[in-house]
Amino acid sequence: MLYKLDAASVAKKVAGRELSSEEYIHQVLERIEKVEPKVNAFITVNKKAVEQARALDREIRDGKPAGPLAGVAVAVKDNISTKGIRTTCASRMLDDYVPPYDATVVRRLQDAGAIIVGKVNLDEFAMGSTTEFSRHGPTRNPWDISRVPGGSSGGSAASVAALECAVSLGSDTGGSVRCPASFCSVVGLKPTYGLVSRFGLVSYANSLEQVGPAGRTVADVATVLGVIAGFDEHDNTTAAGRPSYSAYKKRPLRVGLVKEFIEGADEQVVKIIRGAVDTLAKEGCACEETSLPSVKYALASYYTIAMAEASSNLSRYDNMRYGFESSPEGYEWNSYFSHARGNFGEEVKRRIITGSYVLSSGYYGKYYLKAQQARSIIRKELKSLFKKYDVLAGPTMPILPFKIGEKIDDPLKMYLVDVDTVVANLAGVPAISVPAGFAGGLPVGLQLMADEFCEQTLFDAAGMFEQAAGVRGSPDL
Amino acid sequence: MEYMIGLEIHCQLTGLASKLFCPCACNYRGSEPNANTCPVCLGLPGTLPLLNKKAVEFAGMISLALGCRIPDEIMFYRKNYFYPDLPKNFQLTQYNAYGITSIGVDGKLAYGEKSARIRLVQLEEDPGRLVYEGGSMEKSLYTLVDYNRAGVPLVEIVTEPDFTDPKDVRDFLNKITSIVEHLGICDTNLEGAVRCDANVSVAGGNRVEIKNVSSFADVEKALRYEMTRQKTMVSRDIEVKAETRHWDDARKVTKESRSKEEEQDYRYFPEPDVPSIELGGDFTKSLQRSMPELPDARKARFESMGLTPHVAAVLIDNKELADFFESAIKMHNSPKEIANWLVTDLMGFVDEKEKEAGHYLSGIKAGPAHIADLAKLVEAGTVNRATAKQILAQVVETGEMPSDIAKKTQVTRIDDAGALAQAVDAVFAAEPSAVADAKKNPAAANFLLGKVMQQTKGRADPKAALELIRKKLA
Numbered sequence: 042m043l044y045k046l047d048a049a050s051v052a053k054k055v056a057g058r059e060l061s062s063e064e065y066i067h068q069v070l071e072r073i074e075k076v077e078p079k080v081n082a083f084i085t086v087n088k089k090a091v092e093q094a095r096a097l098d099r100e101i102r103d104g105k106p107a108g109p110l111a112g113v114a115v116a117v118k119d120n121i122s123t124k125g126i127r128t129t130c131a132s133r134m135l136d137d138y139v140p141p142y143d144a145t146v147v148r149r150l151q152d153a154g155a156i157i158v159g160k161v162n163l164d165e166f167a168m169g170s171t172t173e174f175s176r177h178g179p180t181r182n183p184w185d186i187s188r189v190p191g192g193s194s195g196g197s198a199a200s201v202a203a204l205e206c207a208v209s210l211g212s213d214t215g216g217s218v219r220c221p222a223s224f225c226s227v228v229g230l231k232p233t234y235g236l237v238s239r240f241g242l243v244s245y246a247n248s249l250e251q252v253g254p255a256g257r258t259v260a261d262v263a264t265v266l267g268v269i270a271g272f273d274e275h276d277n278t279t280a281a282g283r284p285s286y287s288a289y290k291k292r293p294l295r296v297g298l299v300k301e302f303i304e305g306a307d308e309q310v311v312k313i314i315r316g317a318v319d320t321l322a323k324e325g326c327a328c329e330e331t332s333l334p335s336v337k338y339a340l341a342s343y344y345t346i347a348m349a350e351a352s353s354n355l356s357r358y359d360n361m362r363y364g365f366e367s368s369p370e371g372y373e374w375n376s377y378f379s380h381a382r383g384n385f386g387e388e389v390k391r392r393i394i395t396g397s398y399v400l401s402s403g404y405y406g407k408y409y410l411k412a413q414q415a416r417s418i419i420r421k422e423l424k425s426l427f428k429k430y431d432v433l434a435g436p437t438m439p440i441l442p443f444k445i446g447e448k449i450d451d452p453l454k455m456y457l458v459d460v461d462t463v464v465a466n467l468a469g470v471p472a473i474s475v476p477a478g479f480a481g482g483l484p485v486g487l488q489l490m491a492d493e494f495c496e497q498t499l500f501d502a503a504g505m506f507e508q509a510a511g512v513r514g515s516p517d518l
Numbered sequence: 519m520e521y522m523i524g525l526e527i528h529c530q531l532t533g534l535a536s537k538l539f540c541p542c543a544c545n546y547r548g549s550e551p552n553a554n555t556c557p558v559c560l561g562l563p564g565t566l567p568l569l570n571k572k573a574v575e576f577a578g579m580i581s582l583a584l585g586c587r588i589p590d591e592i593m594f595y596r597k598n599y600f601y602p603d604l605p606k607n608f609q610l611t612q613y614n615a616y617g618i619t620s621i622g623v624d625g626k627l628a629y630g631e632k633s634a635r636i637r638l639v640q641l642e643e644d645p646g647r648l649v650y651e652g653g654s655m656e657k658s659l660y661t662l663v664d665y666n667r668a669g670v671p672l673v674e675i676v677t678e679p680d681f682t683d684p685k686d687v688r689d690f691l692n693k694i695t696s697i698v699e700h701l702g703i704c705d706t707n708l709e710g711a712v713r714c715d716a717n718v719s720v721a722g723g724n725r726v727e728i729k730n731v732s733s734f735a736d737v738e739k740a741l742r743y744e745m746t747r748q749k750t751m752v753s754r755d756i757e758v759k760a761e762t763r764h765w766d767d768a769r770k771v772t773k774e775s776r777s778k779e780e781e782q783d784y785r786y787f788p789e790p791d792v793p794s795i796e797l798g799g800d801f802t803k804s805l806q807r808s809m810p811e812l813p814d815a816r817k818a819r820f821e822s823m824g825l826t827p828h829v830a831a832v833l834i835d836n837k838e839l840a841d842f843f844e845s846a847i848k849m850h851n852s853p854k855e856i857a858n859w860l861v862t863d864l865m866g867f868v869d870e871k872e873k874e875a876g877h878y879l880s881g882i883k884a885g886p887a888h889i890a891d892l893a894k895l896v897e898a899g900t901v902n903r904a905t906a907k908q909i910l911a912q913v914v915e916t917g918e919m920p921s922d923i924a925k926k927t928q929v930t931r932i933d934d935a936g937a938l939a940q941a942v943d944a945v946f947a948a949e950p951s952a953v954a955d956a957k958k959n960p961a962a963a964n965f966l967l968g969k970v971m972q973q974t975k976g977r978a979d980p981k982a983a984l985e986l987i988r989k990k991l992a
Contacts, residue, residue: 142562357605361602
């Protein structure tokens with residue numbers, strides 16, 4: 042049952058040669074094979090994983106220093122480029138696309154000794170909150186396979202929860218790591234904008250998104266962040282320096298429970314979140330309720346900006362140089378573009394059309410510019426709250442995981458579930474979702490936000506809570 | 519009738535080593551198709567643009583040279599449109615509609631006696647190239663795309679519609695060429711390194727854009743054609759359509775674009791992947807300090823050496839000539855003499871077509887050392903001017919040094935007074951009637967001089983010979 046180990050244990054044992062990565066990866070792959078018919082988290086399993094693990098064992102035997110993720114099984118969201126392994130974004134548009142280069146985060150994982158076991162499912166081009174909008178079918182919530190795992194990094198969170206890997210990478214544009222982390226009862230982090238390189242992350246909304254780790258413990262998430270974070274010469278938006286993170290420190294933090302985040306949330310969720318804040322108070326934190334009135338602008342601002350950027354980012358998919366099997370023979374180029382681009386899924390088309398509309402001349406000022414103004418108000422308000430509080434708390438998701446298909450036909454209802462997560466993306470600040478409890482057997486996540494580049498504060502708070510609350514366990518599969 | 523002409527000039531920053539947003543070579547010429555590419559300039563999923571800071575400096579230098587103001591902060595915008603030569607289906611460029619973010623604005627450039635206002639200078643990426651194997655879109659069954667050029671840094675210079683005469687446009691473009699050459703940022707002789715679109719309207723009518731003019735020299739022709747076309751239409755009461763017309767290089771006419779260009783909405787918005795660039799006053803100040811000498815200053819310096827404004831202007835208009843001149847005077851400090859040899863004589867050997875294309879010195883084997891040597895020979899009186907011209911003709915062909923040619927063919931001037939007197943005596947003996955003539959009419963002495971020069975194969979010093987002839991006639 043080696044696949045149950047967390048990343049810290051695997052790395053320690055592999056480094057100490059108590060455990061061969063090959064044996065461990067072999068068991069992980071067996072686990073994947075066993076549970077995938079139920080969970081459907083993977084799009085592509087890395088056929089070379091065992092071979093790579095064997096090579097790593099050999100290097101360690103030869104005395105090469107072991108990295109912080111030596112031998113650890115990692116799953117990577119299928120919108121992050123992996124050299125030689127197809128990267129589909131769960132879209133027909135990229136069915137046959139095999140990147141000729143590795144994303145910076147992938148290279149850093151491999152340099153740290155990680156073994157990439159496969160590429161995991163998502164909503165097409167990361168547009169969605171349920172992982173239902175995938176060419177490869179929906180991923181199911183390991184705690185109740187009739188329910189959604191959240192999204193868009195549903196495969197990243199579900200694979201960690203289902204013990205198909207120790208840790209994973211997702212991407213978070215408006216909550217896409219935290220939402221599935223909450224629904225699947227794992228830890229998920231959205232780092233500060235500019236902390237982690239986006240080179241190799243297929244852009245959905247580039248001013249909002251970051252690559253973020255998911256894991257079963259706060260410590261594992263902190264370790265992965267330490268590996269992937271820091272300046273990258275391939276991404277002009279990364280900040281200087283290569284930070285490192287330590288195990289959590291118990292300390293009396295100032296915690297603000299954001300009123301607007303619990304108003305309108307499911308009662309069962311609110312109860313658990315209030316209980317979580319009480320737990321932090323018992324650990325010595327100064328907790329009180331506070332308010333972030335600009336939350337009311339967040340969803341409209343987020344979706345306007347995200348769709349505008351998406352409409353432009355996705356222009357390049359014209360199937361001229363890569364994509365899927367289709368011959369341009371006999372088409373005039375304009376009609377070929379239309380033909381090829383007809384292969385996007387419904388949700389992606391909806392966002393491209395809406396995004397094109399808000400950027401069109403005459404509407405730019407009315408929508409895009411307004412959204413940017415709202416964004417700066419939200420940022421300012423958050424900044425001033427962070428003078429009073431070290432962390433801001435609330436539920437990650439205002440509701441419990443719902444049934445597959447329940448909201449798929451009502452885009453507006455679907456967008457509403459992101460209300461608590463988009464704030465951190467708009468403001469560029471880090472946020473973490475940590476398992477807070479269960480309601481009727483369904484997971485609830487506690488979201489904690491901190492000021493820019495204060496990821497260590499989040500790890501301290503989340504780690505303290507994790508230790509005190511002891512919300513652990515794995516689903517039966 | 520009143521004309522208004524405005525220009526959009528695109529100038530590749532060929533002086534840079536790499537493209538605007540990736541490390542691929544800026545010099546794509548001569549590469550196998552699509553060999554000069556990488557994931558970034560191909561716009562592969564997940565790639566991000568990395569700004570070449572040197573390109574910002576170069577664009578800043580052009581802005582200063584054109585008298586533009588450089589804002590404290592510049593940004594890049596996405597211009598969204600679908601076209602097969604555009605890997606991302608958007609172009610990274612600059613845009614001023616929501617606040618000034620382009621590298622230069624509000625400039626003015628004097629050329630000759632006139633000047634034109636510069637609306638803006640912006641930095642952007644060149645698209646790839648469409649290749650038609652049949653020679654044209656109409657004659658090809660398919661289109662090939664070569665992305666080697668995609669991402670090459672371009673500076674776009676947009677003027678206000680301040681021109682009324684195509685000749686002025688030509689002079690202005692020559693000035694721009696000279697400026698970018700002097701700044702060392704663009705080799706304008708490279709195919710496609712400089713391009714110009716023009717817009718023209720007549721008598722306040724609709725504006726017509728002329729595209730696809732591949733050389734500065736043809737801009738003047740295209741404008742003349744288009745002005746005549748519009749004038750004819752106006753005189754027949756036909757409304758000139760607002761449209762884009764393409765210059766047909768083979769037939770030398772502008773023609774309607776075959777594909778109907780719809781009103782495009784480019785959906786501009788700021789590029790999130792390139793953070794805005796803070797320039798501030800320090801950027802401008804340090805650029806100003808490092809600016810090389812510009813054409814106007816250089817011309818003034820040449821005039822201070824005694825060159826006429828005309829000669830100085832001819833040299834400055836083509837940096838290659840000006841550099842040639844400066845090298846030559848370093849070897850032999852006689853500016854006026856050397857400038858005259860260069861502008862009047864050497865240029866006579868250059869094919870008019872080559873000059874038109876801006877290739878002043880191609881195919882000429884005479885370098886600065888040759889002209890310096892030649893000037894030295896003449897000034898020392900070793901050869902006379904007529905002989906020197908003959909020597910120059912030979913130098914241009916063979917590249918031999920003038921002093922070597924002079925020695926080899928013994929065209930050195932006859933210094934020996936005795937030898938000269940002998941030649942004069944011989945002519946007097948052979949031409950008795952001309953001598954008689956000359957005694958009555960002093961102007962006829964020139965005929966005798968010609969004979970002496972003939973006899974000596976031009977080696978006689980004409981001054982000394984004429985003196986001798988006059989003495990003998992008296």
